Amino acid sequence: MPELLYLDTARLGRMSPGAAAAHRDFVALAGDEGGGLYFDRFLANGFRDCPDTFPTRYPGLATWRGAGGLKADLRALAGCAADSPLLLASRSSALMRFAARLLFHPCRNVLATDLDWPPYKAILAAEAAAAARTLTEVPLREGVFSGRLTESDLIDMVCDRFAEAKCDGLYLTAVNNLGVRFPVERVVRRLEAAHTVRIVVVDAAQEFCHVPHSLRPESCDLYLAGAHKWLRGYHPLGMAFYGRRQSRGRVQTVLAHSVRSGEIDDPLLRFTARLESGTDEHVSETVNLTPLFSTNGALADAGNSAGAWRTRMRNLEAAAATLFGVGWKPLLAAREFRSGILLVRAERPKIQAADSDSLRAALREAGIAATTYPGGLARLSMPSDSWHPGELEHLGRAFKLLA
Amino acid sequence: MTTRPPHPRPVVLFSFRFLGTALVGSLVTALVASFGPLSAQIATIGAFVSILGGLFLSYLEQEEERDRRRSDAIERLAVPLCLAPEDDLYPLYLSYCRTLTALAEQTDPMLREIAALKLASVNAQIESLAAGTVVFAGTETWRAVYEQLLAGGSVREYRSVAWLRSRNYWQDAPGRQSMRANFEAVHRRVLIERIAILPDADWPTDTELPADPIRSWLQEQHDHGLHLVLVRESAVRGEPDLLADFGIYGDRAVGTQEVDEHSRTVRFTLTFDPRVVPLADDRWRRLSIFGIPFQSLLATPPA
Numbered sequence: 001m002p003e004l005l006y007l008d009t010a011r012l013g014r015m016s017p018g019a020a021a022a023h024r025d026f027v028a029l030a031g032d033e034g035g036g037l038y039f040d041r042f043l044a045n046g047f048r049d050c051p052d053t054f055p056t057r058y059p060g061l062a063t064w065r066g067a068g069g070l071k072a073d074l075r076a077l078a079g080c081a082a083d084s085p086l087l088l089a090s091r092s093s094a095l096m097r098f099a100a101r102l103l104f105h106p107c108r109n110v111l112a113t114d115l116d117w118p119p120y121k122a123i124l125a126a127e128a129a130a131a132a133r134t135l136t137e138v139p140l141r142e143g144v145f146s147g148r149l150t151e152s153d154l155i156d157m158v159c160d161r162f163a164e165a166k167c168d169g170l171y172l173t174a175v176n177n178l179g180v181r182f183p184v185e186r187v188v189r190r191l192e193a194a195h196t197v198r199i200v201v202v203d204a205a206q207e208f209c210h211v212p213h214s215l216r217p218e219s220c221d222l223y224l225a226g227a228h229k230w231l232r233g234y235h236p237l238g239m240a241f242y243g244r245r246q247s248r249g250r251v252q253t254v255l256a257h258s259v260r261s262g263e264i265d266d267p268l269l270r271f272t273a274r275l276e277s278g279t280d281e282h283v284s285e286t287v288n289l290t291p292l293f294s295t296n297g298a299l300a301d302a303g304n305s306a307g308a309w310r311t312r313m314r315n316l317e318a319a320a321a322t323l324f325g326v327g328w329k330p331l332l333a334a335r336e337f338r339s340g341i342l343l344v345r346a347e348r349p350k351i352q353a354a355d356s357d358s359l360r361a362a363l364r365e366a367g368i369a370a371t372t373y374p375g376g377l378a379r380l381s382m383p384s385d386s387w388h389p390g391e392l393e394h395l396g397r398a399f400k401l402l403a
Numbered sequence: 404m405t406t407r408p409p410h411p412r413p414v415v416l417f418s419f420r421f422l423g424t425a426l427v428g429s430l431v432t433a434l435v436a437s438f439g440p441l442s443a444q445i446a447t448i449g450a451f452v453s454i455l456g457g458l459f460l461s462y463l464e465q466e467e468e469r470d471r472r473r474s475d476a477i478e479r480l481a482v483p484l485c486l487a488p489e490d491d492l493y494p495l496y497l498s499y500c501r502t503l504t505a506l507a508e509q510t511d512p513m514l515r516e517i518a519a520l521k522l523a524s525v526n527a528q529i530e531s532l533a534a535g536t537v538v539f540a541g542t543e544t545w546r547a548v549y550e551q552l553l554a555g556g557s558v559r560e561y562r563s564v565a566w567l568r569s570r571n572y573w574q575d576a577p578g579r580q581s582m583r584a585n586f587e588a589v590h591r592r593v594l595i596e597r598i599a600i601l602p603d604a605d606w607p608t609d610t611e612l613p614a615d616p617i618r619s620w621l622q623e624q625h626d627h628g629l630h631l632v633l634v635r636e637s638a639v640r641g642e643p644d645l646l647a648d649f650g651i652y653g654d655r656a657v658g659t660q661e662v663d664e665h666s667r668t669v670r671f672t673l674t675f676d677p678r679v680v681p682l683a684d685d686r687w688r689r690l691s692i693f694g695i696p697f698q699s700l701l702a703t704p705p706a
Contacts, residue, residue: 105628131592246701
């Protein structure tokens, strides 16, 4: 039986073995070489121009082929075209602020839903207010969790609201923090067939490396993801994929302006934006490159996402069945909305009234790492491997203890 | 602060004018009463009463004239009183007054005639300004006002219709400068939407995108975040009032540009009248019906 059953991937994934090895060896390399010549060569091209001893001394970094190689692998993982650009940032919120700027450059009224991550929604609302534009929200959460909405109903509701409110921009969350999978591709296709949708931004922080290709990044103008959640790179690394024909130039122009004007102050984003635009503008700030190496290491562990997805869904049903009889009620949306995140609510009012931090601490004491919310809610991220022997029993016991 | 007590009004009975006149009159009447017959006494009193009546009527007439002059003076003061709080206009008013006063001293009839003609023209311009309309004829200086409007911060939304009658449209230095002002405004969160009416020669019906340099001109705007809609000139030929070059600056003003065949400005009229905005808005909406969003053309892969 494991000492800790880590089911908090949706918050901050536990560092994958490959990421951990890359991190360790990067620290060793930094300790040996500092910022010397070999480090620069390694950063640019991997071990190609370094002494022959490097691969054996730092095996965790063997897959590093430079920033270009990392981007190529991330593109392939996201299902993007090989020539599509990719932005990397040390803070996801910097990318979200950029996304909000991009949306409200040409849009008068952006449609969002109540499934979006509240801090990101706040960024969007602040930009809407600053630009004197409108942010229209469609309430869906209650309908999804009560089972009242089917996928078709949800699509109708979103599209009808878009037309009714005369919206012209879209901000959608592919999988939200509570595990609701949103039919982004179908909504975007239908809206674009009937209306002019000036910009589409998709928050895929919980989708990337979790749900297999539910959306082609080419279907939206900006696809936001992160390497520190389901990819398990651990060190925060925000990503933004783009490259749609109609908006590629616009993203690059707005980005270049935002970097020049200092609106974007994320050093890694400035660094990668500079690489992307090919300008040789001097970057005065020293950039923390650790997330790049840990992400590169994690990529080696990113397995077959379709297989992992099927396993996660099996694990979800098994976990829901286990917790059902021990004083916790799984909140299962209709099958088409489900993801590898299971939301459970305590049945006892005393637990529901408990402080979410205390509940999280109690779960940790009982050997479960999970995210908790007020109202006695716990969010469990399903592992990509089948439950190991004893794990489900451990889960059931831990939750029963707290019920 | 202390206030000085009001100066006491002198008592009329002790004034020299009253006392002197009363004493002389009384003395004359006393002499006539002592030495003259009754008829002379009555005639003297009658003369005095008549003089008094005449003086009173004269006083009333003078008072009436003074009132009329006072009213005229107050009426003349009304203009400066109304303008006095207007810090930008009042100094100009004073300057005009001084200049006109100086002009009034010029006596040459030819000069006076020319001045009258010129001033009539200036008056017409001022009347137009007072009605909220600024006209720039044969000059590109309107662009300074245009850029000021976009940069001022009070206009959050700018909708423009660009009727491109030649490929040189806004390609000269002033045009490029104005376009930069557009880009800066977009980055300052001004929403800019532009309908471009294109000649069919530059956007034939069998091609997806307009030809260069118009295509590049449009692409640059699109990349900076302007929303563009394209209309073929032939599509709106049946509605000639839609073939125009105008801009709607929020709900504040409407500008109309008239250009020659080389896309040089012939006249630019800027109207700050909220009543004309809905009319321009209606025109904009009618024109939109014929439009295709530029981004949808970009989305189509090349054949």
